[in-house]
Structure formats: C-alpha cells, structure tokens
Amino acid sequence: MALFLAYDVANNPLNTNEWAFPVCEVLHILGFAVGIGTITMVDLRLLGIGLKKESAADLWKGTFAWTLAGLALALITGPLIFSSDPNMYLRNASFRFKLTALALAIIYNYTIHRWVALKQASGALAVLTGVISLVLWASVIFGGIFIAFV
Amino acid sequence: MPPEFIQALQNMSLATAIRESALVFPVILSLHLTGMGLFGGMILMTDLRLLGIALTKHPVSDIVNGLRPWKHLGLTLTAGCGILLLWSKAAIYYPNPYLHIKLALFVLIIIHAIVFRGVYRNVTDLDRSAVIPGRAKLAAALSLVLWLSVLTAGRWIGYWEPKGAPVNAAQVN
Numbered sequence: 454m455a456l457f458l459a460y461d462v463a464n465n466p467l468n469t470n471e472w473a474f475p476v477c478e479v480l481h482i483l484g485f486a487v488g489i490g491t492i493t494m495v496d497l498r499l500l501g502i503g504l505k506k507e508s509a510a511d512l513w514k515g516t517f518a519w520t521l522a523g524l525a526l527a528l529i530t531g532p533l534i535f536s537s538d539p540n541m542y543l544r545n546a547s548f549r550f551k552l553t554a555l556a557l558a559i560i561y562n563y564t565i566h567r568w569v570a571l572k573q574a575s576g577a578l579a580v581l582t583g584v585i586s587l588v589l590w591a592s593v594i595f596g597g598i599f600i601a602f603v
Numbered sequence: 604m605p606p607e608f609i610q611a612l613q614n615m616s617l618a619t620a621i622r623e624s625a626l627v628f629p630v631i632l633s634l635h636l637t638g639m640g641l642f643g644g645m646i647l648m649t650d651l652r653l654l655g656i657a658l659t660k661h662p663v664s665d666i667v668n669g670l671r672p673w674k675h676l677g678l679t680l681t682a683g684c685g686i687l688l689l690w691s692k693a694a695i696y697y698p699n700p701y702l703h704i705k706l707a708l709f710v711l712i713i714i715h716a717i718v719f720r721g722v723y724r725n726v727t728d729l730d731r732s733a734v735i736p737g738r739a740k741l742a743a744a745l746s747l748v749l750w751l752s753v754l755t756a757g758r759w760i761g762y763w764e765p766k767g768a769p770v771n772a773a774q775v776n
Contacts, residue, residue: 490644504669602629
C-alpha cells in the first residue's frame, strides 16, 4: 500500500524541526493516558474492584469531558505523527492492527460501554463490558508501540 | 565512557536477554506505556479533583482514596518496566542527559511526596472544608507539572545522540 506517492515527507515540519516530532509524541502519550485512564476508572467500577463508593453512571458522567479531551488530543497528534511517513505506517502491520483496535475501542466506548455504565448494570454483563474495554484499549497501546518493532 | 560496573550491569544475562529479544523489549515497553495509561489517568484525576476542576460532585476522599490503589498499581507497573528497560541498555542510556533530568525529577517527586504527605494522608479533612485549601491545590498543581516533566524528559531520552559517535537509532527507543 502506498497511497501517498506524490507526497514528499522531507518537507513535513515534523521531519525538519528537531522538536516537532517528540512534542507530538509527548502530547499523544498524555492524551491517551488521560483518555484511557479515565475509561479505566469506569471499567474498574464495572468490574466491582474500584471506586465502589461511586456509581458507574456517575463516573461515566464525571469523566466524560476528560475522556473526550484526552482522546481528542491523541487523535489530533496521532495523524500528525502519521503524516511524518504515511507510506511506512500504511505498510506497517502493527499500525493497521492498532487502527482497527482503535476504531473498535472508540465505537465500543460510546455505544455498549456507555450504555452498560449508564444503566448501572451489575454482575456478568458489567464484568464482561469492563474486561472487553480494558483488552481493546491495551491492544491499541501495544499495537502503537510495536509499530517501531515490526 | 560509562564506568565498568554500568557496562557489567548491561552485560548480565537477563539484561542481555531483554535487549536482544525482538519480542521481550517491545512487550516491556508496551507495559511501561500501559502503566502510564493507568497511572497517568489516575494521578491526573486525583490532582484535578484536589484542584476542584473535575469530579466535583464526588467527595475528595472518595476519589483520592478510591484511585490510590490503582494509581499505585500503575506506578509499580510503569516503574518496574522502566527499571528493566534501563537495566537492559544501562551503558547506552548512562551518558544520556535526559535520563539524568528524569532521575533528578524523581528526586523532586520524592521530596514533593514528603513535603505534602499531610495533604494526601488527611484527605477526609478536605471533605469537611467548604473550599479546598491552597496547600492541597499547590500539591496537586506541582504534581501535574512534575509528572508531565517526567513524561517529556522520558520521551526526549530517545532523541539524544552522543556527540561524535551517533548510536544506532534502533538501539534507543
């Protein structure tokens, strides 16, 4: 796959400015730490192992804006990092895995995960919902790191 | 040049196994980042609650005490994996100035924990006060600045090259 044949990466500021790329990476990590960290708070409640004094619905509502802000930061810096060498990323199996997991994780978070948290389900449904969420987001992180190693 | 004991540390069999494995090094690095997702999110929400910015409908003690074990789990995972990564390439990382900055920041974080231990230990006191005291807000703000600095210094480790003899880019991640 090489969809960006006419695009010369050498002119991208990310490749000409010494600071641009690592700054994007720091913001990308900060963004996912906030986004995934706050999603994890809801997951721990669904699993019944953390923040038991709060309800899952209250945690969902309380963390909503922060989750969105964190994911937005990661989703702005991610494409910037991608633009530094798009053809390399498109050919990278780990990148494709990451993007698939990311799409699933985001859709899952704002559909099933949201529904189960707001409904304050308990028992097997809540546990399963939390576990799937944690697995999906961990897959995104592992897929991201492995881009540099495949 | 790193001292002999640093080189010897890197030459130990477990360190060599981590460094040379195509799978183990990136798995530990991924766990280092997964730990950050857990720890980073938890520390941020703890500090934002203390600052009165996030989760204000919930009592301070519920959030700070509820997040504490998970914050500690995330920190243990991140730090444990970080130590393994550092050990596996001890001689390569040794001269890196950003590693020195990162380690200095950890000293500041320990000092912060000692100076502000009262804030985090007596968090139920904050539930009773109408406004969050300035000292607690200062502790939270400094915590955010320190941890963001650690993240930045950590990422910069991967971009430094010794003068004269550039290291293989693939060696340092």
